[in-house]
Amino acid sequence: MWARGYLPITIWESLEGKRESMIQCNPxxxxxxxxxxxxxxxxxxxxxxxxIAKHDNIYTAGQAVESVYFIExxxxxxxxxxxxxxxxMLAIHAAGDIFGxxxxxxxxxxxxxxxxxxxxxxxxxxxxxxLERLARDQLLEGFIKYLxxxxxxxxxxxxxxxxxxxxxxxxxxxxxxxxxxxKKDPRSIRIELRISHEELASMVxxxxxxxxxxxxxxxxxxxxxxxxEHHLIIxxxxxxxxxxxxx
Amino acid sequence: MWARGYLPITIWESLEGKRESMIQCNPxxxxxxxxxxxxxxxxxxxxxxxxIAKHDNIYTAGQAVESVYFIExxxxxxxxxxxxxxxxMLAIHAAGDIFGxxxxxxxxxxxxxxxxxxxxxxxxxxxxxxLERLARDQLLEGFIKYLxxxxxxxxxxxxxxxxxxxxxxxxxxxxxxxxxxxKKDPRSIRIELRISHEELASMVxxxxxxxxxxxxxxxxxxxxxxxxEHHLIIxxxxxxxxxxxxx
DNA sequence: TGCTGACTGTTCAATATTGCACAAGGGCGA
DNA sequence: TCGCCCTTGTGCAATATTGAACAGTCAGCA
Numbered sequence: 247m248w249a250r251g252y253l254p255i256t257i258w259e260s261l262e263g264k265r266e267s268m269i270q271c272n273p274x275x276x277x278x279x280x281x282x283x284x285x286x287x288x289x290x291x292x293x294x295x296x297x298i299a300k301h302d303n304i305y306t307a308g309q310a311v312e313s314v315y316f317i318e319x320x321x322x323x324x325x326x327x328x329x330x331x332x333x334x335m336l337a338i339h340a341a342g343d344i345f346g347x348x349x350x351x352x353x354x355x356x357x358x359x360x361x362x363x364x365x366x367x368x369x370x371x372x373x374x375x376x377l378e379r380l381a382r383d384q385l386l387e388g389f390i391k392y393l394x395x396x397x398x399x400x401x402x403x404x405x406x407x408x409x410x411x412x413x414x415x416x417x418x419x420x421x422x423x424x425x426x427x428x429k430k431d432p433r434s435i436r437i438e439l440r441i442s443h444e445e446l447a448s449m450v451x452x453x454x455x456x457x458x459x460x461x462x463x464x465x466x467x468x469x470x471x472x473x474x475e476h477h478l479i480i481x482x483x484x485x486x487x488x489x490x491x492x493x
Numbered sequence: 494m495w496a497r498g499y500l501p502i503t504i505w506e507s508l509e510g511k512r513e514s515m516i517q518c519n520p521x522x523x524x525x526x527x528x529x530x531x532x533x534x535x536x537x538x539x540x541x542x543x544x545i546a547k548h549d550n551i552y553t554a555g556q557a558v559e560s561v562y563f564i565e566x567x568x569x570x571x572x573x574x575x576x577x578x579x580x581x582m583l584a585i586h587a588a589g590d591i592f593g594x595x596x597x598x599x600x601x602x603x604x605x606x607x608x609x610x611x612x613x614x615x616x617x618x619x620x621x622x623x624l625e626r627l628a629r630d631q632l633l634e635g636f637i638k639y640l641x642x643x644x645x646x647x648x649x650x651x652x653x654x655x656x657x658x659x660x661x662x663x664x665x666x667x668x669x670x671x672x673x674x675x676k677k678d679p680r681s682i683r684i685e686l687r688i689s690h691e692e693l694a695s696m697v698x699x700x701x702x703x704x705x706x707x708x709x710x711x712x713x714x715x716x717x718x719x720x721x722e723h724h725l726i727i728x729x730x731x732x733x734x735x736x737x738x739x740x
Numbered sequence: 741t742g743c744t745g746a747c748t749g750t751t752c753a754a755t756a757t758t759g760c761a762c763a764a765g766g767g768c769g770a
Numbered sequence: 771t772c773g774c775c776c777t778t779g780t781g782c783a784a785t786a787t788t789g790a791a792c793a794g795t796c797a798g799c800a
Binding site: 275327332348351357381395400408409 | 740
Binding site for chain 2: 746747748749750751
């Protein structure tokens, strides 16, 4: 497909960083994501990069839908608001991910708000061009597989919200985040991005005070740790074992 | 694409029934689903139909994954089990729907169990053949759109589980079910399929006793009704207005 | 036709969760 | 550097949810 040399070196750096940081994932999906990254980089290499400052929004719920975004560097969170104003954090995306792909659904407007958790560099791509590019590069089937994995993951999240208690859900959420965002650490997996208890609460579906108590408990049980740099260390095997034991 | 006369009359009847029963839906998605139905019927017209008796399983969690199923008639529910044995009902599928499509994800085994809520007739299609057929009929992009809608819907379910209380969730679930399964009724929308409170509880994420109380409340407020044939009548506008009022 | 098992409506005590409150602590910008 | 604001840890009373019980209904089946 595309030789490595074709891509701007800055991009390759971030992708290398991304690959190194992947702890555990469906290898087939990872392969597709890499192909997709290459394909999109080809498509957007002449496009202007978009710089988003920490805390700024990329789009908000209700806005008209037109584009898919590709993250060159930074972290983006997707948040949905209930009519009463309560927040639900759906996902955190990092360098090499795409988001906003639900514009492909043909639905009228964005349902969620995307905002930057740190300074972020994006490329934007109208969704028709996105699809054309995938089609040209023979990636439609790979993209279908990618979406199917997304649906399976969401199904699991739904089942967890319905069937298990909040301590268990917090544990599983931490494991997910570790696998998605974490880097290898001598102590297990390290998450450098700071995620507040409030944000965790809005992913797990409970209150901040409750998250605070559980995190404290996990820390006492030595399932997680806060490094001096304030990075969150998740001890994957221990935490997994603990969750199984209280199930 | 395919002229109407090509398809076996029995299938056309069920599809007509299906179309008549669609109360509200994304028209584009419906168009794609119809194209997909035609395409799959062509692919499976020589395949043996599979008869499933009420309450029997089509597949169970953990089984190896190979096929997509297409429903010719009947109703199928997808249920996920927690490690503690608690159930979560993910979806109910009816004539003209496909399910089991997560085998496209390439993941190892089924995550959920599919079982028949009434006697059901299915066609089975290995997932590679399914994809080949979609590709041949130029439906890959349509299928991507279909999956994107699914993801958007699941996102909404997740956000509801996280941000709103169980009465509200029950109301929204009833509306969803009505739109998916309901038929027009002078009183609004009629659901003929009997869904137990236990099943509703496992969709909404609460207990049976609670569902019972809320259903009673909805009935007293005249937002729903049970016909003499024991069909559930959902008064869409009234229920929607009520949910907005307690939000 | 009558039995039987599954479903519904309802109650209630035990338990879990929420939504405050307040006191530190730490990071970031002026 | 200082101060402010966001974040965290913790406690607690008010509230919501669970889970089990039990009686009454209903549908399907022998």
